[in-house]
Amino acid sequence: xxxxxxxxxxxxxxxxxxxxSADAFGQRPFSLYVHVPYCASRxxxxxxxxxxxxxxxxxxxxxxxxxxxxxxxxxxxxxxGDLDVPVSTVFFGGGxxxxxPAQDLASMLGSIRDEFGLAADAEVTTEANPDSVTPESLxxxxxxxxxxxxxxxxxxxxxxxxxxxxxxxPGRAIEAIGDARAAGFEHVNVDLIYATPGETRDDFxxxxxxxISSGADHVSAYSLIVEEGTRLAGKVRRGDIxxxxxxxxxxxxxxxxxxxxxxxxxxxxxxNWARPGAECRHNLAYWRSDDWWGIGPGAHSxxxxxxxxxxxxxxxxxxxxNAGLSPAQAREILTAEQQHDEQILLGIRxxxxxxxxSLSAASLCVVDTATADGLVHGDWAVSGRVTLTQxxxxxADRLAIDLLTE
Ligand SMILES: C[S@@+](CC[C@H](N)C(=O)[O-])C[C@H]1O[C@@H](n2cnc3c(N)ncnc32)[C@H](O)[C@@H]1O
Ligand code: SF4
Numbered sequence: 001x002x003x004x005x006x007x008x009x010x011x012x013x014x015x016x017x018x019x020x021s022a023d024a025f026g027q028r029p030f031s032l033y034v035h036v037p038y039c040a041s042r043x044x045x046x047x048x049x050x051x052x053x054x055x056x057x058x059x060x061x062x063x064x065x066x067x068x069x070x071x072x073x074x075x076x077x078x079x080x081g082d083l084d085v086p087v088s089t090v091f092f093g094g095g096x097x098x099x100x101p102a103q104d105l106a107s108m109l110g111s112i113r114d115e116f117g118l119a120a121d122a123e124v125t126t127e128a129n130p131d132s133v134t135p136e137s138l139x140x141x142x143x144x145x146x147x148x149x150x151x152x153x154x155x156x157x158x159x160x161x162x163x164x165x166x167x168x169x170p171g172r173a174i175e176a177i178g179d180a181r182a183a184g185f186e187h188v189n190v191d192l193i194y195a196t197p198g199e200t201r202d203d204f205x206x207x208x209x210x211x212i213s214s215g216a217d218h219v220s221a222y223s224l225i226v227e228e229g230t231r232l233a234g235k236v237r238r239g240d241i242x243x244x245x246x247x248x249x250x251x252x253x254x255x256x257x258x259x260x261x262x263x264x265x266x267x268x269x270x271x272n273w274a275r276p277g278a279e280c281r282h283n284l285a286y287w288r289s290d291d292w293w294g295i296g297p298g299a300h301s302x303x304x305x306x307x308x309x310x311x312x313x314x315x316x317x318x319x320x321x322n323a324g325l326s327p328a329q330a331r332e333i334l335t336a337e338q339q340h341d342e343q344i345l346l347g348i349r350x351x352x353x354x355x356x357x358s359l360s361a362a363s364l365c366v367v368d369t370a371t372a373d374g375l376v377h378g379d380w381a382v383s384g385r386v387t388l389t390q391x392x393x394x395x396a397d398r399l400a401i402d403l404l405t406e
Pocket of ligand 1: 093132
């Protein structure tokens with residue numbers, strides 16, 4: 001998900017939406033995101049809004065979390081009104097949702113089903129750390145209605161897992177994926193991280209092989225980002241660990257793309273590959289600017305041009321929810337121009353690309369140059385869509401900025 005913006009206008013205490021957005025709700029597919037802000041330990045590279053039990057102490061207990069999230073699901077129903085808009089996709093992310101008992105995840109999902117109803121073909125995903133599931137917990141999640149599970153595997157190279165400060169063994173992610181398939185999960189994703197300092201091409205080749213042969217039908221692969229304020233950033237600053245090398249990262253991207261394509265996993269977003277039909281519909285809903293409500297601390301939401309984000313700390317979130325208030329910290333009502341720019345930023349990263357008709361004459365000049373540079377396929381005037389080549393995917397962010405500044 002895009003990161004949480006820092007400013008914005010105050011959000012109303014009852015969570016009410018501006019009339020224009022409230023009236024337009026239901027015109028686009030609707031999704032729910034549930035943030036679970038807990039991890040057993042924090043990986044050295046991660047700056048997500050997540051906390052260990054020791055960091056939170058008694059101020060925000062894991063055992064009380066499901067009830068708070070359910071209270072926000074009910075608030076969402078009151079704010080959005082009675083219109084019958086079944087939920088297309090649900091995504092429990094974190095943090096580590098599976099650190100909570102399966103029963104808690106089942107009751108949060110149950111409240112979404114009770115309040116909104118799930119579409120008959122709803123995609124229901126939970127993220128999981130390989131260490132945080134057992135065959136029994138996976139059975140319970142499947143029985144509760146989860147259809148998809150996403151494991152943080154990152155790498156199978158012991159030296160890489162050590163730099164990342166991952167707690168699981170190389171084999172544990174593979175085992176967990178097998179258990180998830182045995183439990184009947186329809187779709188399984190694995191997350192990989194590449195270009196970790198010290199990772200060789202061969203280390204990454206072994207991780208790619210493991211991901212491909214694991215039974216997963218979807219892979220997300222991201223270059224390691226050294227986030228400010230993390231333990232990893234401290235080590236890089238002190239010179240204990242090298243920084244991520246951009247040329248190595250580009251080389252690894254090509255290595256990944258070739259391995260996945262050869263194995264029948266096609267790219268459909270710059271950092272995501274899937275077997276045909278296994279694309280993550282929830283992520284596509286973000287990238288297509290559909291409507292979604294984000295439940296939980298720091299979660300952000302978008303309904304028909306209004307975007308808002310919740311207070312970030314679990315105890316501040318719990319205080320608001322327990323007082324019967326909306327947990328929204330602030331909001332932003334997007335202009336038509338902002339919505340258009342966002343669609344270019346996100347859409348150019350998709351295999352479907354951008355509709356030629358949505359681009360200004362100046363942006364089409366940028367597309368002309370990008371075609372000459374081999375960044376976009378040359379058939380856009382005929383196909384009506386501007387789509388990235390592999391070289392273009394490596395430079396997608398720069399091209400998106402060029403398209404916006406024109
Ligand atoms: C919420 S975690 C996935 C579930 C679970 N918490 C885990 O890590 O196993 C989301 C994913 O974000 C990715 N991620 C987090 N921080 C990152 C960073 N600094 N650079 C690259 N990828 C990162 C990791 O691949 C991670 O699997
Ligand atoms: S990568 Fe996953 S397990 Fe590690 S700290 Fe971040 S959210 Fe938690």
